[in-house]
Amino acid sequence: MNTRLSRRELLLHAASAAGGISLGAAWLAACSAPSRARRDEAVNARSARVLDAEEWRFFSAVQAQLLPSGPGSPGAREINATGYLDAALSDAAVDLGDVERLRAGVATLQERARTTHGKAFADVDAAQQEALLKAWQRDEAGEEWLGLLLVFTLEALLGDPVYGGNPDGVGWHWLEHHPGMPRPRQPHARGRA
């Protein structure tokens, strides 16, 4: 770890160390008084539901591409991937930088969909959606954004159902995973310091 980690390394680091993901951005805000207040304000602003209706449609469409529903295997819809994402983004333990990065990606992809097909991403057909995502993945920014959204989607697939994804353990059942015991009785949300 000679230098700052790339996005991809950060994700792998988080995966292998059983650690969490975190991405800069919030640090300056966290460490000086005036901007700390700004951070608190931002945290409170997203304490309710984070995604608006259009964003919800957008993320549902992208997550259905990332994890399609198939015969005998759950997809984004069956694991409540977008509902999970909405809840996760309102958790203060999730870095605000992640929220900002996800939002920035929405703008980019919606713009590409409108330029190419004249409609919102959620309204173009599935094959065109897939092509848009594949094209964007060739950019480093697209690769990182897809990785970030995929992590939240995999959390919805394989996290404990108390967090709102993986209803009835449908993801565990598909992949024949036996969860550890005891399971959490409630989701853990970090206090908004």
Added chain:
Amino acid sequence: MSADFDVCIIGSGAGGGPVAFALAQAGRSVVVLEKGPWLREGDFSKDEIGDCRRNRFVTDRRVEPHAVEIPEDGAWRTYPTPETGWDFWNGNMVGGASNLMSGFFHRLKPDDFRLKSAFGPVEGAEVEDWPITYDELEPYYDLVERVVGVSGRVVPHPHADRRSSPDLPFPPLVEHPLSSWIDRLGAEMGLHPFPVPRAILSAPAHGRGSCSYSRYCGSYGCATGAKGSSRAALIQRAVATGRCEVRAQCMARRIHTDAQGRITHVEYHEEHGKVGAVSARVYVVACQSIETARLLLLSTGPKHPRGLANSSGQVGRNLLFSTAAWGRASLPYRKFKPDEVEALQNQAPFINRAFQDWYSFTDETGTRMKGGTLELLFAHPNPISQAITAAYSGDDGVLWGWPLKKKLEEHFKGARHLLFEVFADWMPHPDCHVTLDPDVKDRFGLPVARVRVGKHPRNKVVGTFLAERGIEILRKLGGEELVMSSRGAPATNLLAGACRFGTDPEKSALDRDCRAHDVENLFVTDGSFMPTGGSVPFTFTIYANAFRVAEKIRAQLGG
């Protein structure tokens, strides 16, 4: 002026727990300050999202960061940890990071106490012998095995420990069928895999339950009390004597000294910023190396202008990690016979096999050097973490869509995944140290610890040597998709050093009893005392040494 307590211990982890336990048992009054919350068995579950991905058990580095110095273009550049992949917090709660350990309880070997004498100096590394020997620590390893509870079985092998008791006090945990495959392979290869002693109870004892084999262990708090954390094994029993008070969510901010240089009291922050104070006859600092150094450096006084215990300038110097190297492989079911597949699918969590055949070795130039321990285990069962690894296993960027679903099915339903971990000495290095950051402050306005991570090239040489042996073992077990990593990089969950003990007050911060050379009523009992770290995880040795030092403190208190 009479003190509030006989002993004040700052930090309730592996360094603090033994002192609290031993002195409360001996009739002394003890207060323990702990910056994290006091969680009990009933608060722990196997919650990958909360516990691992949202880091429930560690301080939020966004409001209490560290600063990390890393080399870039020939200069040291400083970054606050939230801007990086680094996090030096390891478990901030009563019992500290020992709550989350895997509990591999290997003893150090006699040569670990005399690395310089046994292997000679290493150019560019500040290697020193310890002022005590293995034989002086051995009775305390034995004590920890009984008091904390270590399970396993001792088998004769060429690298076995010299022990005062013939076997471990608790029988081995249930082993996975793969363990016997490893034993057979070892015999074929002329190697000596041996059962790993674990700080996990295989039978109920001391009011704690035995292991429930619920698959997720390391990185999680133990819900049965079987894991020998400082909290379950020591602090809770110390509190039960009625003579030990734990003040949780209280972070020491400064240790005050008088004109003679003796400690008078400790000032601490309660959770909502209120400042409290407590006094004692003897003070013990055990906050894990980086935070211990930070607190000592913050605690300047009339006789201690450079910080406590720091007349020698040694506080913060020679920070140690363990050298991280690892490898992994998948054992795809298609390669095995039906009865073997059935064995592989067994859900028993523990393999419990390690190799110390290369604890020292001779390289191709004929130089004998210190090696390390190779531990074999299943890849951590955390499914989200496994799925992310699988998603990134391709060469063309992150997998998604149908290719991802196919990969997940192969990964979870078509194979078991094995891992080896290397534990090897981190060469003490003049550019691996802790100082106070001049700019970055924590949420209390205190300067944070700045950690410079300079690494000696020897770390990588040794890590790679061991990792190559590990890969060979995984391959011979039928492993495919072999991945190996050895970068000479630190395992930041394995911290020691930065407050050396030694006989020379000019070259060490602590004396052989881990008392500060220059502060008569101050002891340091976490891993900070180690001049070199050895080639096993540190927790067992920290426990043993803290029990040893507890006897010195008891003697100093008199009566």
